[in-house]
Amino acid sequence: MRFFAAAVLLAAVSVSSVAAQTKASVFPFPYEVVQLENGFRAYLIKAGAPGQIAYVSIVRTGSRDEVEPGKSGFAHFFEHMMFRGTAKYPHYDAETTKMGAFRNASTWPDQTAYYLVANTEYLEKIIDIESDRFQNLKYAEPDFRTEAGAILGEYQQGAREPQRWLNEKVREAVFQKHTYRHTTIGFEADVRAMPNAYEYSKSFYERFYRPENVVLVIAGDFDNATARQLITKYYSGWKPGYKAPPIEAEPPQTAPRDVTVKYPGRTLPILSVNYRAPEWNPTDKTGVALEVLGQVAFGPNSALSRKLVLEERRVQHLLPAFGLSRDPYVVSVQAMVSDPADVKAVESEIAAAVKRFQGTPVDAKLLADTKSSLKYGFLMGMETAQDVAFAVMQVIVATGRLEPVEDYYKTLEAITPEDIREAARKFLVDTGRTTITMVQEG
Structure with a gap:
């Protein structure tokens, strides 16, 4: 049975090595690509200080993907929810603190990125924790409502910041149809309505947090063979199912x-x-x-x-x-x-x-x-x-x-x-x- 399991893992992954340190290449570091059958892709880059890794999960979903009326701001909202934990690791912050890891996330119009920086010795633990929250995030409705209140506070705190105010006005003037019209934090009315969108939040996670829509970058000092094996072990079971949202194109502008x-x-x-x-x-x-x-x-x-x-x-x-x-x-x-x-x-x-x-x-x-x-x-x-x-x-x-x-x-x-x-x-x-x-x- 051990041989059969190993054969399955090998069939589920393809690996290509790229010698990036050539005269014709600009990117200066060697890297490998790990491609799983479920669509998940990881880049293993040997760079940085000895004994350290950066683990960056890039979700190719941001505020541009929020096409449903009344649901702007959910990509950013979900950035917050992803720190809530899972059944296996219910206390995400505590688990990563034990490793001395620096962790954070950011949301932009085109992406949401989650990143950790830690010692190389914790590579398997990090892969286990990160793959788990991307596949098995779990939160109760009271926790969801609490986080929604925090998002509203964040909105109100920055609402009168001059650059944000200007950014909102630019988007309103430029875009009539495309979802770039709203900022990553969303329209105020949508932010205020978030506490009542618990069921929608679960569907957002199920639609966008899929292996075909996430690219992992591990950069640092680590063993490639070990990383390949661990990525295959922890991410191969992630079920595909991503479908790109129907984002309406902005009509051509014809006058200043x-x-x-x-x-x-x-x-x-x-x-x-x-x-x-x-x-x-x-x-x-x-x-x-x-x-x-x-x-x-x-x-x-x-x-x-x-x-x-x-x-x-x-x-x-x-x-x-x-x-x-x-x-x-x-x-x-x-x-x-x-x-x-x-x-x-x-x-x-x-x-x-x-x-x-x-x-x-x-x-x-x-x-x-x-x-x-x-x-x-x-x-x-x-x-x-x-x-x-x-x-x-x-x-x-x-x-x-x-x-x-x-x-x-x-x-x-x-x-x-x-x-x-x-x-x-x-x-x-x-x-x-x-x-x-x-x-x-x-």
Whole structure:
């Protein structure tokens, strides 16, 4: 019987090794892929400090997946519930504290991520605990209601934070159909109704916490053969059944939108200029060029930033946000303006910068320096095992795999000044622009 059990395990898993330390590869660490028959995939990355591992479970579900009316905020809510325990391990926090593990989680529009950092000696215990809560989470309705109250408190605590207030107003103005319209914490009415959604919460877990929708990254110092065996042992019994939700596409924008919102507190004016953007795609040259454009046009080393922030001091900060998302979203430039009377003039400066990049190819040296900075910022940011796991999260969320990271940096390397101009002409257009000006109330 022992031989038969071993044969079943071997049939349920495929393993491929990738020698990442080659001259042609950007990702600097060797890794293996463990693929189970139920759709579960794990990446085993040898990196980081001796004797330590980072264990990151990436659920490819975030607030974008909350398609049912009245149920926004449940991905974030479930992040909290996942710490409630199981029949086998009813006290999750106590179990992980015994190991001296650092643990946390975060929810974003496109994903929910759970992570632990601990000593390598606890590898099997961590795999046991984590696989168990992803398959057998258990909580009673009173516990659910208690957590729902905590979520409402979190919502109320941050409701008047200026950046969150602005983020909500941007989403409301940009999106009419797509679920990016709501933030990860959800609409207030939905958060207030959460205590009555106990049965729905169980269905959310059953639908989205499935092996095909979760990718595990283990980075650190561990034995690959042992990790493969343990992953197969603890995750092979997880029943598949994930079905992607029907997320409605946002209709094309056909005219500029200009909105002024009043913030109920003290703040300098904040100008947020947003342009409709494509989904993240590692081989889309124009999309990758758009991400680079954000840095060369509006980043800290850009001519506009030097002028407005350092030389003239008309702007407290100029912040580009040109990272792309799993679905078409927006890229944005945000400026906190020192003098309320100067807002329109600053807006004109941003528009003029856009026109310059649409008309004139970017300086070749500036482009080369920016591409180098982006590439080596990625590489130098992977100091710890946790850093390594987090560095590959975007590509895993977008594609379900780590391997396309190589495609992305090949595309980045090939970007030319003409590609930057084409991205500006294609995406930074007035018909796709939404400008939000947030001013102090009263």
